Amino acid sequence: MTSSPVRHHARPTVEARRRGVRGYLLNTVAAGANVSGAIRSLLDLSDTDPARYVAIVGSERILSQETVRDYWQAIPLQVRTDVVVRSRAQRRGTPTKGGPPSGTSG
Numbered sequence: 001m002t003s004s005p006v007r008h009h010a011r012p013t014v015e016a017r018r019r020g021v022r023g024y025l026l027n028t029v030a031a032g033a034n035v036s037g038a039i040r041s042l043l044d045l046s047d048t049d050p051a052r053y054v055a056i057v058g059s060e061r062i063l064s065q066e067t068v069r070d071y072w073q074a075i076p077l078q079v080r081t082d083v084v085v086r087s088r089a090q091r092r093g094t095p096t097k098g099g100p101p102s103g104t105s106g
Helices: 012-030 035-048 050-057 065-073 077-092
Strands: none
Touching: 012 035, 012 050, 012 065, 012 077, 035 050, 035 065
16 A cells, blocks of 8 residues: 555634734735734733633633744735735825825825
8 A cells, every 4th residue: 555645724722813913914014014914913812811711712722923023924815915015105104006105206
């Protein structure tokens, strides 16, 4: 009997945790935080709002900063880029499409 590489799917609880963490990070970055700040904010919730942390992560298990960053990195690059660009544009009050805001040089 030969063995072939088989891609194993993550357990449903792991997939739910990844979805929750990724959603939190995307929403937090979209609201104006940088990625490092969004990661710190999530991890801080374990102390400041444990119920919310559990709702996002799916357990009381404290994730490492590296794990949370890995979850961010697993989001498709275009999605991450779009969120960061829109967030920066909102903070600066500039449009995200159509060139530089009026009154500025491009």
